[in-house]
Amino acid sequence: MPLPEQLNPAEINVGVVGLGLMGSSIAVALLIAGHPVKAIAPLPEELAEAPTRILEQLLHCEKAGLLKNPLGYYLDQLTVSADYNNLENCILVLECVTEQAEIKKEVYTKIAAAVADDTIIASNTSAIPISILQNFVPHPQRFLGIHWAEPAFMTRFLEITCGEQTDINFANRAFDLAHYWGKEPTLLKKDIRGFVTNRLMYAVYREGLNLADQGIATIEDMDKAFRYDAGSWMTLMGIFRRLDYLGLEDMETLLQNILPQLNNTDSVPKTMQKMIDLKAKGTQNSHGFYNYKDDEAKEWEAAFAEFNKDIDRLAALYPSQNNTHKNS
Known part of the structure; x- marks a missing residue:
């Protein structure tokens, strides 16, 4: 599904799975870009801690003058749960869990069961090759890497990486969408360990x-x-x-x-x-x-x-x- 020429982020649901420091930061970046964010906490401690962490990060954004709307607007755009079914209508889901392939594989299975076949599934990994991870996903052509810098809501860096099976059209969609996030993204069409920045x-x-x-x-x-x-x-x-x-x-x-x-x-x-x-x-x-x-x-x-x-x-x-x- 190509992105419309005049894109309205408020009409595009995005998901974030894994709500540690990085995942929470990415969720905030997507919120202040205008997206409704479906945030999934796979671990009980993340589910307990993430709402407070995200609120603190949003308050920091408010202090920095990054919010175009009242704080409550962004909180209303956020759903935090452990239920992967909340990802159903997302056009893109970002995985931010621990750097262990078997754990990621389990997470991808749950994401794929909840979303459409043409939903982009992406990993924030900088340690595991995208070409390996995409083998864990049905329709691997829609899988790619989207590597953020911390704090995600206040850095312009974004590295988009294709795996061996990635369809470039999906990568181009992510690349185009990244500009609405206030990023100056790079697009790496060949998967190499460490990507560019590392x-x-x-x-x-x-x-x-x-x-x-x-x-x-x-x-x-x-x-x-x-x-x-x-x-x-x-x-x-x-x-x-x-x-x-x-x-x-x-x-x-x-x-x-x-x-x-x-x-x-x-x-x-x-x-x-x-x-x-x-x-x-x-x-x-x-x-x-x-x-x-x-x-x-x-x-x-x-x-x-x-x-x-x-x-x-x-x-x-x-x-x-x-x-x-x-x-x-």
């Missing part, structure tokens, strides 16, 4: 951890380098437009000199292995690359929320010139 970031992590292992640079200095160099231009122009801006005439020499020096190990770097052995969880247990006092984790959470509000407003002043491009 592959780029893990290449950075590998190189940075290698520099730390060799004692060449500290974690603190590498964070500073990214904050005050890449952080000063990345939201405006990305990485390849940055190369255009700088000029490309010296790139052959630079790449020939630098690429052979970059790390290409396929083992876990020593610095990261130390964190794993210490069972470090960063701000979650106050131990990581940095140590945190009792209240610092909450301070970082609050600071990140404010930063996302500021960066979203800044990005809106300089929108991408290619935000309707569908990548090949």
Whole structure:
């Protein structure tokens, strides 16, 4: 079923299955985009906690000026339950459960039993290939990945990924719909592990951890380098437009000199292995690359929320010139 040219999100039901932090955040993003949201909590604790979490996130959106209607309007558009039959009239259902294939398979069976054969079923996964997951779904051509960033309601990132069996028409529908969510989506037509964003970031992590292992640079200095160099231009122009801006005439020499020096190990770097052995969880247990006092984790959470509000407003002043491009 193609989307109408003049789309009214209020007439399009969407579903979210899995209401942890990410699932709740996605539900809020869809609510403020104008959709009626059918939210399914597979776990009893999610069913108990999700309404309060979603309300808190909506209040944050209200404070940030993201709500076009009174708060009560969005609450009226939300249904939270454990009953998969509530997904019946959804044109798209997003799965956000734990990254275990067998659990996802069980969830997909319940989703598919409740929705039409042409309903898009999508996963927020960044860990399991879409080509594997779509084998768990009847009519796998309508299955794809829709990978969000946290917080979903205040970030412009969205990565849409096709599996081997995905019909591109379904992916294009999701791509078109994403613009109504305030996103600047990318469309990846070939399923590769890690998708685009994670592959780029893990290449950075590998190189940075290698520099730390060799004692060449500290974690603190590498964070500073990214904050005050890449952080000063990345939201405006990305990485390849940055190369255009700088000029490309010296790139052959630079790449020939630098690429052979970059790390290409396929083992876990020593610095990261130390964190794993210490069972470090960063701000979650106050131990990581940095140590945190009792209240610092909450301070970082609050600071990140404010930063996302500021960066979203800044990005809106300089929108991408290619935000309707569908990548090949």
